[in-house]
Amino acid sequence: MADYHQRQNTLTWSTTRITVLEYCNKKYFFNYYPHALKDVDQKVRLDALLLKNLKSLDMRMGEKTHHLLSDYLKALKKGEITDEKIQELKQWIAAEMGEEFEISKNRDYSAGYDREQRFGLSEHFYGEDIDGAFEGAIKKVWNNLDAFIESEWNEKVQEYFKKAKTVFIESPRQKDFESMKLKLGSIPELRNINVMASPDFGVIFDDKKYLIIDWKSGQEKMDDGVSDQIKIYALILILKNGILLDDTEMVGYEVYLPSLNKIGGKITKADIDGIIEKLKEDVEYQKQFLIDGDVFKNEPLPHTSFARTKSEKKCASCTFRKVCQELKELE
Numbered sequence: 001m002a003d004y005h006q007r008q009n010t011l012t013w014s015t016t017r018i019t020v021l022e023y024c025n026k027k028y029f030f031n032y033y034p035h036a037l038k039d040v041d042q043k044v045r046l047d048a049l050l051l052k053n054l055k056s057l058d059m060r061m062g063e064k065t066h067h068l069l070s071d072y073l074k075a076l077k078k079g080e081i082t083d084e085k086i087q088e089l090k091q092w093i094a095a096e097m098g099e100e101f102e103i104s105k106n107r108d109y110s111a112g113y114d115r116e117q118r119f120g121l122s123e124h125f126y127g128e129d130i131d132g133a134f135e136g137a138i139k140k141v142w143n144n145l146d147a148f149i150e151s152e153w154n155e156k157v158q159e160y161f162k163k164a165k166t167v168f169i170e171s172p173r174q175k176d177f178e179s180m181k182l183k184l185g186s187i188p189e190l191r192n193i194n195v196m197a198s199p200d201f202g203v204i205f206d207d208k209k210y211l212i213i214d215w216k217s218g219q220e221k222m223d224d225g226v227s228d229q230i231k232i233y234a235l236i237l238i239l240k241n242g243i244l245l246d247d248t249e250m251v252g253y254e255v256y257l258p259s260l261n262k263i264g265g266k267i268t269k270a271d272i273d274g275i276i277e278k279l280k281e282d283v284e285y286q287k288q289f290l291i292d293g294d295v296f297k298n299e300p301l302p303h304t305s306f307a308r309t310k311s312e313k314k315c316a317s318c319t320f321r322k323v324c325q326e327l328k329e330l331e
């Protein structure tokens with residue numbers, strides 16, 4: 001049991017986690033180590049826990065796009081898609097978003113952290129009136145699906161369903177965190193780290209041809225190379241299936257909605273070597289914030305060791321801005 005518990009606590013690497021750390025050290029602390037505030041101040045700890053579970057309307061819109069697209073693709077795979085079914089899926093997601101919006105709007109945030117009722121929108125927490133933005137958020141989610149259906153991708157995925165050996169569609173509503181964990185036992189520096197990653201869509205055509213896709217609904221990137229996230233998914237495929245890239249074609253894209261612009265391409269051996277090096281560097285950086293650099297205990301240094309960003313722009317939109325100020329007053 002002790003060993004099981006220890007493994008649960010082990011340091012984790014994920015694209016989101018390293019992005020947050022690079023964005024602001026303090027935000028990383030609030031997001032991943034709020035329990036460490038228990039010896040500092042109970043109210044600040046509970047406020048951090050409350051805020052950690054909130055999402056902005058924009059973030060929620062992105063998540064709902066993933067939910068709707070996953071529902072659509074699964075129904076398409078089963079041959080269940082008709083015009084009525086598409087309307088049903090859209091109404092379903094709108095109803096879900098409506099219910100969540102009401103729950104968030106009516107929630108009494110002054111009651112503090114509630115482990116039974118964690119969901120909320122950060123705008124409501126900060127007293128912003130976003131009633132006018134809600135309809136627009138639903139329309140964006142619907143529009144993202146419509147854009148997909150009207151694009152060549154709709155035909156392509158149907159071809160994959162017919163011809164490929166395996167087609168993987170992620171279930172973003174019920175993420176299986178255990179299956180997302182990857183142990184990189186063959187790389188000594190990463191042996192004891194949980195690497196978390198799962199692509200949105202994957203196709204195995206035959207043992208020599210693979211396609212990986214991540215749907216994106218946020219701001220489009222300017223560069224056109226294969227993203228680190230896609231390289232990580234490729235690394236997982238390679239390690240889990242014992243693939244040799246020399247005689248395999250592996251292609252990965254980030255596909256943006258609603259534009260359907262795709263960024264990425266062929267994944268090379270240099271990409272995989274590069275991402276392993278990046279993982280090692282990231283983990284070294286994460287370890288700098290742990291007591292004794294101990295990845296098993298995964299206990300953070302005191303909160304004062306986590307620097308605040310100097311960017312006022314970042315703070316203005318940060319979910320943790322209230323608790324960050326509260327903590328500052330205690331320092």
Ligand code: SF4
Binds near residue numbers: 025314321
């Ligand atoms: S409010 Fe600013 S300094 Fe504080 S956690 Fe957020 S981004 Fe970092």
